[in-house]
Amino acid sequence: MAEQLLNIHQLNKHFGGIVATDNVNLSVEQGLIHAIIGPNGAGKTTLIAQLSGQIKPDSGEIEFGGHSITGYNTARRAREGLARSFQITSVVMPMTLLQNVMLAVQGTSGHSFRFWSPVSEDREMATAALESLAAVGLDDRADRIAANLSHGEQRQLEVAMALAMKPRMLLLDEPMAGMGKEEGAMMVDILNSLKGDITILLVEHDMDAVFSLADRLSVLVNGHIIATDTVENIRNNHEVQKAYLGDGHA
Amino acid sequence: MGWFPQTISGRVYAVILLILAPAPFVFEWINQPFYLDLLSRALILAIAVVSLNLILGFGGMVSLGHAAYIGIGAYSVGIPSYYDFYNGWLHLGLALSVSAAFAFVTGAISLRTKGVYFIMITMAFSQMVYFTFLSLEEYGADDGLVIYSRSEFPEWLTMDGSTSLYYWIFGLLLLSLFFVRRLVHARFGRVIVGSKFNDQRMQALGFDTYRYRLVCYVISAMMCSLAGMLLGNFTGFISPDMIGWARSGELIFMVIIGGAGTFFGPLVGTIAFVLLEEFLSLITVYWHLIFGVMLVALVLFGKGGIDGWLSLMDRKRADNG
Ligand SMILES: Nc1ncnc2c1ncn2[C@@H]1O[C@H](COP(=O)(O)OP(=O)(O)O)[C@@H](O)[C@H]1O
Numbered sequence: 001m002a003e004q005l006l007n008i009h010q011l012n013k014h015f016g017g018i019v020a021t022d023n024v025n026l027s028v029e030q031g032l033i034h035a036i037i038g039p040n041g042a043g044k045t046t047l048i049a050q051l052s053g054q055i056k057p058d059s060g061e062i063e064f065g066g067h068s069i070t071g072y073n074t075a076r077r078a079r080e081g082l083a084r085s086f087q088i089t090s091v092v093m094p095m096t097l098l099q100n101v102m103l104a105v106q107g108t109s110g111h112s113f114r115f116w117s118p119v120s121e122d123r124e125m126a127t128a129a130l131e132s133l134a135a136v137g138l139d140d141r142a143d144r145i146a147a148n149l150s151h152g153e154q155r156q157l158e159v160a161m162a163l164a165m166k167p168r169m170l171l172l173d174e175p176m177a178g179m180g181k182e183e184g185a186m187m188v189d190i191l192n193s194l195k196g197d198i199t200i201l202l203v204e205h206d207m208d209a210v211f212s213l214a215d216r217l218s219v220l221v222n223g224h225i226i227a228t229d230t231v232e233n234i235r236n237n238h239e240v241q242k243a244y245l246g247d248g249h250a
Numbered sequence: 251m252g253w254f255p256q257t258i259s260g261r262v263y264a265v266i267l268l269i270l271a272p273a274p275f276v277f278e279w280i281n282q283p284f285y286l287d288l289l290s291r292a293l294i295l296a297i298a299v300v301s302l303n304l305i306l307g308f309g310g311m312v313s314l315g316h317a318a319y320i321g322i323g324a325y326s327v328g329i330p331s332y333y334d335f336y337n338g339w340l341h342l343g344l345a346l347s348v349s350a351a352f353a354f355v356t357g358a359i360s361l362r363t364k365g366v367y368f369i370m371i372t373m374a375f376s377q378m379v380y381f382t383f384l385s386l387e388e389y390g391a392d393d394g395l396v397i398y399s400r401s402e403f404p405e406w407l408t409m410d411g412s413t414s415l416y417y418w419i420f421g422l423l424l425l426s427l428f429f430v431r432r433l434v435h436a437r438f439g440r441v442i443v444g445s446k447f448n449d450q451r452m453q454a455l456g457f458d459t460y461r462y463r464l465v466c467y468v469i470s471a472m473m474c475s476l477a478g479m480l481l482g483n484f485t486g487f488i489s490p491d492m493i494g495w496a497r498s499g500e501l502i503f504m505v506i507i508g509g510a511g512t513f514f515g516p517l518v519g520t521i522a523f524v525l526l527e528e529f530l531s532l533i534t535v536y537w538h539l540i541f542g543v544m545l546v547a548l549v550l551f552g553k554g555g556i557d558g559w560l561s562l563m564d565r566k567r568a569d570n571g
């Protein structure tokens with residue numbers, strides 16, 4: 001049996017009357033791409049936000065790498081190797097791509113109470129950042145300002161930043177949201193190239209992408225996970241088809 | 251002339267520094283001691299504005315209470331002097347340590363809030379300082395306190411005489427400008443700037459941004475207390491009026507006039523503010539009104555302040571080949 005990198009125990013979250021996370025139990029195996037699918041408003045983003053610490057669960061436990069991280073804040077979880085990307089692009093817009101990715105390198109390489117040496121002269125950090133930019137195919141645009149990128153490029157930058165943190169696990173919230181066909185295909189290639197090296201929890205709407213990438217699939221409906229299985233079994237699962245996939249995918 | 255800046259903004263700033271450096275001798279030569287006074291006051295304020303710009307311009311922390319640190323610096327000279335302790339290192343040490351302690355405690359609370367709440371809470375804390383000084387009957391309360399002699403330093407560092415004091419001011423101003431520049435380009439500064447634009451993302455990248463912002467706030471306060479220490483020595487008089495919230499508001503205007511989040515903006519913004527104030531008050535009794543309208547127009551339409559306009563000229567020149 002392979003090692004479980006992430007374990008979620010009985011996680012619950014309410015927003016007033018809305019049950020966003022309903023008794024979620026989930027284990028993600030080391031080295032796999034584990035996808036979460038579900039209709040809009042199912043609670044996927046809320047689940048990711050609880051894993052990375054932006055939202056506090058009402059109850060439940062989150063274990064990462066063998067110990068509980070439920071009490072850790074966002075920054076500490078990131079430094080432990082749990083990196084997330086955002087569904088709505090979240091980068092430092094006025095900075096260049098390189099500066100953005102260098103920030104990601106900096107965040108996970110020791111403290112930043114350093115007041116004197118210019119970051120721009122830090123070769124090691126720049127090299128690491130350029131590697132991550134190259135991994136998503138943005139290294140030729142390193143000196144462009146993030147705000148001036150196309151939507152698709154900004155999505156790629158999101159992923160480059162997450163990669164630059166040298167994470168043990170990536171939490172990707174709809175990395176292909178709003179992308180064209182070509183850009184989407186490129187993102188699939190990027191994620192495929194990471195397979196095996198980095199464990200990935202992937203929230204994605206694009207079914208073709210999910211089916212071609214994922215090793216495991218969980219279906220989230222109304223905050224509850226109704227099934228977790230291999231892609232093949234989920235596709236043939238009647239309950240899932242009824243609840244979510246619809247006739248088109250049957 | 252390889253050392254001379256190539257950009258318009260760079261040249262303007264270089265010329266300003268070259269004019270400021272020998273100013274006492276020039277004013278003595280043309281026999282205009284009043285101008286040296288005016289300039290000394292402007293440059294003292296400039297140090298405070300440089301310090302405010304560090305948190306406001308680079309860090310996005312709009313404090314409406316920074317004048318409190320001018321007050322702490324000034325009273326660090328005034329109160330010991332009242333008991334005949336004139337040792338300059340004592341004054342300096344008090345200014346830096348008391349401002350650091352006060353900034354740490356109040357910053358720890360203020361930085362839990364954002365936006366308008368941060369503005370209001372920093373103002374509230376500075377009013378606390380204001381009313382504390384106002385209630386200190388022993389030290390003159392609202393009448394203030396006269397400082398009979400300047401802080402004492404070794405001979406080569408003396409503050410006595412207006413020229414010596416000017417070079418204290420000019421020296422500390424240069425140090426502040428240089429220090430902020432290093433800081434902003436270093437790892438620490440990248441965190442501060444990043445969290446101004448996208449704090450949530452910075453946390454997700456592994457930065458405990460609250461800690462960095464708090465340290466930045468403390469550094470800024472200490473720098474500002476230096477301005478207060480100089481001001482106490484310059485005016486030879488301290489009173490709670492130095493630190494009302496309107497004073498803090500003026501500091502914000504100076505940052506905006508010069509260009510928030512730029513390195514030399516605070517210096518030119520302060521000089522422009524002080525000169526305009528002086529000039530307008532000479533030509534009309536309604537200068538407050540005119541000045542106010544100009545400030546509002548600048549905030550609304552003058553994007554980037556003076557530094558912004560200079561950079562705009564640079565970009566136009568670059569576009570024209
Ligand atoms: N901050 C919030 N406050 C109140 N309700 C929220 C908040 N965030 C999400 N919700 C609600 O929780 C549910 C799940 O949202 P979300 O996690 O964004 O779903 P998904 O990402 O699967 O589309 C939705 O009904 C949404 O309206």
Ligand SMILES: [Mg+2]
Nearest residue numbers: 044045046087
């Ligand atoms: Mg979502």
